[in-house]
Amino acid sequence: MVFGKLIGGVLGWSSAGLPGLVIGVVIGHAFDRGLARAMQFGSPEGIEQVKKSFFETTFLLLGYLAKADGRVSRSEIDHTEQIFVQMRLGPEQRERAIKLFQQGAGADFELQQAIDVFVATCGPQKQLQQTLLLFLISLANADEVMDPSEHAALVSIAGKMGFSATHLEQLLRMARAQEQFDQQGAASAASSLQDAYAAIGVDSSVSDKELKREYRRRMSENHPDKLIAKGVPEDMIKLATTRSQEIQAAYETIKKSRR
Incomplete structure (x- = not known):
């Protein structure tokens, strides 16, 4: 060229x-x-390589994160099983995912090497790396109480991907708040207007224009077609779709409160 x-x-x-x-x-x-x-x-070949790396790195790091507090809890196993179901993995894919999870949970797992391979494969696509980080945050929140060692593991993973601790904390707040809204577009009994703002990543004093802009930004970050084009495996799109539904529910809650 x-x-x-x-x-x-x-x-x-x-x-x-x-x-x-x-x-x-x-x-x-x-x-x-x-x-x-x-x-x-x-290129088609490049996207296929990214998909393969995204799948492998996700389950490697899920295993690493689950073992961060010294043991893999029942809730973390159940959550991983739920991911298998949502992804509709076939027998071979399921077996591969379990082996990767076990490898990531192993004592000899090299975190830096795994992340280096992933970053080298997906290149400058920071949004793709953030999507993977959000999947990991979902597992860390599975048992509702994040152990300090799990939080430290997330900080380490985020840092090795080039994300600051401040950025990670924002993602954590957003993820926790989004989980207060169900997939049918309604707030749960435990959710609040404050959760709704946090789910979109804005303060309650934000203008209507800024609110809409950030809402559209969050929805765009989780848009299935855009994620597939970047290299997120089709099997994992369901996870992002669920997050979009939660964000939309939070946005509707805020709009109702502002009428």
């Missing part, structure tokens, strides 16, 4: 002669590399 080098060279020559030509070619080369990398991730 020489498009960037050609344009950079022409612009550099026209503005600064030979030195400009050299600088322009160097800049154009960097552009070409970035473009080629983006096209690689967007």
Whole structure:
């Protein structure tokens, strides 16, 4: 791919002669590399590699997270089983997921290596990494009480993916609040207006315009077609769909309170 080098060279020559030509070619080369990398991730082969890596990394880290407090609890096993059901995994996929979960829970599991492989495969798609992190948060919240060691494990995973502790805490607050709203679009008995705002990630003082913008942003982050295009396996889209329904329920709760 020489498009960037050609344009950079022409612009550099026209503005600064030979030195400009050299600088322009160097800049154009960097552009070409970035473009080629983006096209690689967007190719059918690249997307299939991302899907495979997303599936494997998810269950590896689910196992690692479940074992973070020293044991895999019954609620964490039940939640993982629920994920199997939601994903409608076939016998072979289910067996593969269980083996990955057990590998992640093993004493010799290399967390850094697993994350490095995933990040290298999915490239600059931070939204894809955040989606995986949200799946892990869902497991950590399965037993309703997050152990300090589980929280530390999430901080470590998020940090290795390039997310700050502040960003992780925001995701945790949003996930906890979203779970207060059911999939049919209604608030649970334990939910509150404060939960609704937290589920969308805004403060109660936010304007109607800003509220709608953030609501649309959250819905876009969990849109099935967009996630599939980024490389989230189709089997895992149901998890994101559930989150969208919870976000929509929270938004409806806020709208009713503002009428």
